[in-house]
Amino acid sequence: MTVAVERLLSPEIARPARYLGNELGAVHKDWNTSAVRWVLTYPEVYEVGASNLGHVILYSVLNAQPRQLCDRAYLPAPDLSAKLRQSKTPLFAVESRRSLTEFDILGFSLSYELGATNILEMLNLAGIPLTWQERGANPTGHRYPLIFAGGQTATSNPEPYAEFFDFIALGDGEELLPEIGLVLEEGKSAGLSREALLLDLAQVPGVYVPQFYSMGTDGSVRPNRPDVPNRILRRVADPLPAYSMGLVPYIETVHDRLVIEIRRGCTRGCRFCQPGMLTRPARDVGPEQVVEAIEQGMRATGYNEFSLLSLSCSDYLALPAVGMEIKNRLKDENISLSLPVSESIGLMKYCQYFGGKPYRGA
Numbered sequence: 549m550t551v552a553v554e555r556l557l558s559p560e561i562a563r564p565a566r567y568l569g570n571e572l573g574a575v576h577k578d579w580n581t582s583a584v585r586w587v588l589t590y591p592e593v594y595e596v597g598a599s600n601l602g603h604v605i606l607y608s609v610l611n612a613q614p615r616q617l618c619d620r621a622y623l624p625a626p627d628l629s630a631k632l633r634q635s636k637t638p639l640f641a642v643e644s645r646r647s648l649t650e651f652d653i654l655g656f657s658l659s660y661e662l663g664a665t666n667i668l669e670m671l672n673l674a675g676i677p678l679t680w681q682e683r684g685a686n687p688t689g690h691r692y693p694l695i696f697a698g699g700q701t702a703t704s705n706p707e708p709y710a711e712f713f714d715f716i717a718l719g720d721g722e723e724l725l726p727e728i729g730l731v732l733e734e735g736k737s738a739g740l741s742r743e744a745l746l747l748d749l750a751q752v753p754g755v756y757v758p759q760f761y762s763m764g765t766d767g768s769v770r771p772n773r774p775d776v777p778n779r780i781l782r783r784v785a786d787p788l789p790a791y792s793m794g795l796v797p798y799i800e801t802v803h804d805r806l807v808i809e810i811r812r813g814c815t816r817g818c819r820f821c822q823p824g825m826l827t828r829p830a831r832d833v834g835p836e837q838v839v840e841a842i843e844q845g846m847r848a849t850g851y852n853e854f855s856l857l858s859l860s861c862s863d864y865l866a867l868p869a870v871g872m873e874i875k876n877r878l879k880d881e882n883i884s885l886s887l888p889v890s891e892s893i894g895l896m897k898y899c900q901y902f903g904g905k906p907y908r909g910a
């Protein structure tokens with residue numbers, strides 16, 4: 549059943565376009581013919597979430613899979629949160645406008661530690677129990693969606709958040725999430741219980757199911773049953789720039805431009821740098837792929853600005869060639885390029901100050 553969003557979005561609700569889900573590029577797959585229904589949820593207000601490149605890429609990748617539907621949800625601003633609570637309306641996904649409890653699986657992006665409390669707020673607004681124990685106990689007979697987290701913070705140390713998630717996806721999601729979708733589709737059609745489904749998911753490399761592991765007195769985490777892997781791999785996938793041209797929001801977002809990833813990882817290996825450590829090995833996107841993605845993306849979205857994304861753009865050797873080719877192809881259009889160069893230079897100086905050594909291995 550859909551939520552009456554029009555009634556919620558009364559004049560006192562600021563920036564109602566946050567909740568409409570009808571941006572240029574939104575996919576809107578058919579609910580009834582989809583075998584697995586996902587919501588990718590970004591635990592921040594829309595302006596932050598909708599401009600997060602990882603969120604946009606995974607949304608596009610999942611919707612490109614047959615029989616898989618992917619919707620989106622964001623943390624409502626305080627005005628709408630209060631109204632949801634006051635009207636006893638559950639938090640909804642922006643495209644289908646269905647309550648989050650109607651989906652099969654909810655994926656939260658946990659990219660930084662402070663996002664964790666926002667995730668709990670979203671679960672609370674959706675009427676979903678916070679811990680995997682409560683969701684699995686199922687006293688009301690309602691089958692709750694599987695709740696998982698991915699992202700850098702979840703990958704670097706999932707244990708502080710382990711009670712809240714049915715599973716945690718470690719590393720890059722571009723290949724991992726479609727694999728999870730196939731396991732879910734099979735499990736759903738076979739009518740598997742929640743525990744049996746999670747046991748199947750635990751066999752997928754990169755999936756950590758906290759309830760199947762226990763922490764020892766020495767702080768190590770080990771399986772508490774024989775049929776799950778001893779170690780969980782961190783998944784590594786190549787960047788897919790063609791999936792970056794997702795959504796064109798109707799309101800200004802924090803990165804209000806086309807963003808194309810040109811490299812994942814960094815070769816410098818500064819020991820203090822969490823993203824540098826978690827995204828190894830460094831992988832460059834071919835310059836032809838970058839140029840194609842920019843040209844197609846600019847024409848498809850209508851943006852007049854694009855930026856190239858990597859941990860350290862100035863280390864991307866094909867940068868001058870890409871710039872020249874784009875200049876030639878789009879010379880008649882009034883577009884601009886932004887690069888986080890000053891940030892890279894600043895960080896490089898910072899690394900040298902702290903004795904960062906060039907990185908020479910995966």
Ligand code: SF4
Pocket residue numbers: 814815816817818821823824825859860895896899904
């Ligand atoms: S150069 Fe920047 S991104 Fe690369 S490892 Fe050092 S701090 Fe991290």
